[in-house]
Amino acid sequence: MCWSMGVSRLDVFYRRLLLTKLFIGGWGKPEDLKRIFEFxxxxxxxxxxRSLVPEDYPVHINKTEEHIDCHIHDGFFISPxxxxxxxxxxxxxxxxxxxxxxxxxxxxxxxVCIHLAGTGDHFFWRRRTLMARPMVKExxxxxxxxxxxxxxSRKPKDQLRSSLKNVSDLFVMxxxxxxxxxxxxxxxxxxxxxxxxxxxxSMGGYMASLAVTNWPKPIPLIPCLSWSTASSVxxxxxLSKAVNWKELEKQYAIDSVxxxxxxKLLDYCGNVDSLEHLLGLSGDVRASVGQSxxxxxxxxxxxxxxxxxxxxxxxxxxxxxxxxxxxxxxxLGTPRSLHANSTLHGKKTDLAKCYRPSLHRESISFMKxxxxxxxxxxxxxxxxxxxxxxxxxxxxxAYVPRTGVLSLQEIWPGCEVxxxxxxxxxxxxxxxxxxxxxxxxxxxxxxxxxxxxx
Numbered sequence: 001m002c003w004s005m006g007v008s009r010l011d012v013f014y015r016r017l018l019l020t021k022l023f024i025g026g027w028g029k030p031e032d033l034k035r036i037f038e039f040x041x042x043x044x045x046x047x048x049x050r051s052l053v054p055e056d057y058p059v060h061i062n063k064t065e066e067h068i069d070c071h072i073h074d075g076f077f078i079s080p081x082x083x084x085x086x087x088x089x090x091x092x093x094x095x096x097x098x099x100x101x102x103x104x105x106x107x108x109x110x111x112v113c114i115h116l117a118g119t120g121d122h123f124f125w126r127r128r129t130l131m132a133r134p135m136v137k138e139x140x141x142x143x144x145x146x147x148x149x150x151x152x153s154r155k156p157k158d159q160l161r162s163s164l165k166n167v168s169d170l171f172v173m174x175x176x177x178x179x180x181x182x183x184x185x186x187x188x189x190x191x192x193x194x195x196x197x198x199x200x201x202s203m204g205g206y207m208a209s210l211a212v213t214n215w216p217k218p219i220p221l222i223p224c225l226s227w228s229t230a231s232s233v234x235x236x237x238x239l240s241k242a243v244n245w246k247e248l249e250k251q252y253a254i255d256s257v258x259x260x261x262x263x264k265l266l267d268y269c270g271n272v273d274s275l276e277h278l279l280g281l282s283g284d285v286r287a288s289v290g291q292s293x294x295x296x297x298x299x300x301x302x303x304x305x306x307x308x309x310x311x312x313x314x315x316x317x318x319x320x321x322x323x324x325x326x327x328x329x330x331x332l333g334t335p336r337s338l339h340a341n342s343t344l345h346g347k348k349t350d351l352a353k354c355y356r357p358s359l360h361r362e363s364i365s366f367m368k369x370x371x372x373x374x375x376x377x378x379x380x381x382x383x384x385x386x387x388x389x390x391x392x393x394x395x396x397x398a399y400v401p402r403t404g405v406l407s408l409q410e411i412w413p414g415c416e417v418x419x420x421x422x423x424x425x426x427x428x429x430x431x432x433x434x435x436x437x438x439x440x441x442x443x444x445x446x447x448x449x450x451x452x453x454x
Contacts, residue, residue, distance in 0.1 A: 021163065021244040022234070028168025030257040032088060033370070036171045037265040039085050040374050043178050046381035049214055053080050053179055059187045061100075070136045072128075073100040079149070080179040081172070088172055090156040093149035096180045099124040100144045101132040107140030111443055112193045113220075114144045114184055116177060116211070118202035118428070123152040130432045139440050142193065144184060148207070149176045167248070167367070170230070171374040174210055181211035185219075194453070195446050199439055201225055201428060202399070209377060218385035218450055220442040224392040224435045225400060225424055228378070228408050231371035232401040235364050239399055249363045253356075258366060266373045377411045388446050389415035390438045392431075399424040 027033065042048050063074040079096045082089055113135070115127045124145045132143035147154055150164055150173055159165050164173075181198065188196050197220030200208035205226030212221040233239055252258050356362075373379060383389060391408055393400075408415055420427050420434060427434075 022239065022242045023164065023167050024160075024244050024247060025165040026167070026244075026247050026251040027258065027370075028166035030255070030262060032166075032168045032172070033262055034265060035085055035088060036168060036175060037262070037370075037373060039175055040171070040379070043175060043214060044380045046214055046216060049182075050216065052084060053182045053186070055186060056190075057183045057186065059183065069104055070133070071102045071104065073102065074098075075100060077180075077183055079176050080183060081176040084179070085175070089149060089176060092156050093154040093176070095154070096149075096176075096183075097147045097153055098144055098184065099128065100142070101128060101136060102142045103136045103140050105140060109195065109447070110142070110193045111139075111195050111197070112142040112144055112188050113197045113199055113222075113439055113443075114146060114181060114208070114211075116146060116181070116198070116200035116204040116207040117148040117151055118200065118204040118225075123147065131436065134432070135436055135439070138436065141439075141443070144188070146177070146180060146184065148204075149173045163242075167370065171370075174207060174374060177207045178211050178214050181208075182214060185215060195220065195443055195450075197221065197439065197443055197446070199224065199435070201435065202424070203230075206230055206375060210375070210380060212383050212389075213377065213380035216384065218388055218446065218453070219383070220439070220446045221383060221389045222392070222435065222438045222442050223389075224438070225394055225397065225427055226391075227393070227400050227402055228376065228406050228411055229372055230375035231368045232403075232405050233399060234371060235368050236404075237399050237401050243367075245360065245363060248367070249359050252363050252366060253359055259362075263366070263369065266369050376406075377408065378406060382412055385449075386412040386414035387416075387449070388442060390442045391415060391417045392420065392427075392435055392438050393417055394420050394423050394427040396422055397424040397427075 042052070057077065057080065059075060059077045061073050061075045065072045074097070076095050076097045079089060079094055082094045115131055117127065124147070127143070127145045132145060135141045135143055150156065150159060150169055156165070164170055185196055198208040198212050199222040200206070201224045203226070205223030208221060209223045209226065212219055234243055389408075389412060393402075407417075409417060418434075418438060420431055422431075
């Protein structure tokens with residue numbers, strides 16, 4: 001790939017130092033992808049989520065340390081995702097752990113900012129040292145650091161460092177963090193803290209943005225070094241070089257479930273024309289997709305198919321929808337018209353299809369489609385008050401390309417974007433003070449606009 005002069009050389013160089021491959025296990029189990037895509041339809045709609053997490057969800061503090069200027073509390077709770085989509089989280093990630101850094105002396109009010117972890121940010125040391133402790137000193141502001149699923153003590157035993165094993169792991173992480181952030185925001189409210197806000201750097205910025213789309217009140221949001229979707233990160237950014245495309249292409253070619261079923265669960269793939277545009281499928285595959293769409297109305301993606309129906313034809317309850325238990329002999333979310341085919345997960349016998357020249361392009365298109373489905377901000381509710389969002393971006397970011405994707409200003413009219421000179425790595429390492437300044441400014445803006453909300 002030829003990089004323009006507008007891309008940081010440090011970003012490109014730093015990526016070459018990292019030898020670990022991403023997604024060595026492939027796309028993830030098709031059943032897991034179906035369940036998480038179905039759940040995405042629900043958590044993408046704030047109104048439908050109001051009762052997903054109980055108001056008094058149990059949160060526990062199990063350790064407290066006293067320091068010169070603050071108390072550091074360690075706490076935990078069970079991720080609500082384990083209740084709503086049972087078994088989708090690895091066993092190590094079911095217990096959500098956090099660290100809560102509280103100043104001994106408040107300067108004004110009792111503000112708390114939740115920080116979600118960026119790529120490679122295991123445990124709490126980095127966020128505590130570079131963000132939370134300085135925020136205590138500079139602004140008398142508390143910080144709550146949530147450990148991401150798949151990181152630190154929540155890392156699966158078979159995962160190598162920060163390299164997620166399956167593409168589906170990123171979506172499971174996002175779904176878990178949205179619900180876990182809701183638990184923590186409600187708990188902080190009940191404990192009398194105010195105002196509350198969310199931030200994160202790099203991947204943490206994406207995850208904080210997703211969490212805020214689900215919060216039913218105005219809230220400060222400060223996403224740093226992230227943008228409107230993660231799809232470009234893994235398809236055109238420097239991290240695309242770390243993706244194990246060989247394994248992804250092999251699985252995509254061998255198992256027809258990806259292009260024949262999974263693609264139908266994506267929001268903008270409800271008809272053959274959009275499938276054709278997204279995947280550039282070969283003529284014979286397009287024809288088969290068209291036939292299955294005509295065979296039964298449910299083969300086209302739409303709310304009725306994706307959410308399912310309850311026993312009386314009404315909407316099914318969330319805790320029933322995604323159970324990994326008995327589903328009446330068919331996979332949830334799979335079009336009924338496809339169940340006449342006995343080889344639902346059958347292998348493709350046409351070897352030419354497995355080695356077709358367009359396979360790499362199709363796999364990249366499929367990656368873009370599934371990434372957009374679960375990470376594109378346009379697929380989620382707009383935050384209640386976009387004037388409380390300050391985005392901090394690096395002008396020459398090679399990890400988070402902004403070319404060819406909707407801007408956050410288009411998706412969230414009224415948000416502010418601040419640009420730093422340089423690339424992703426230099427900003428991540430040396431611009432923490434700029435991120436903290438954006439946090440203080442957003443919290444001040446909130447207090448001026450909503451002085452009586454608490």
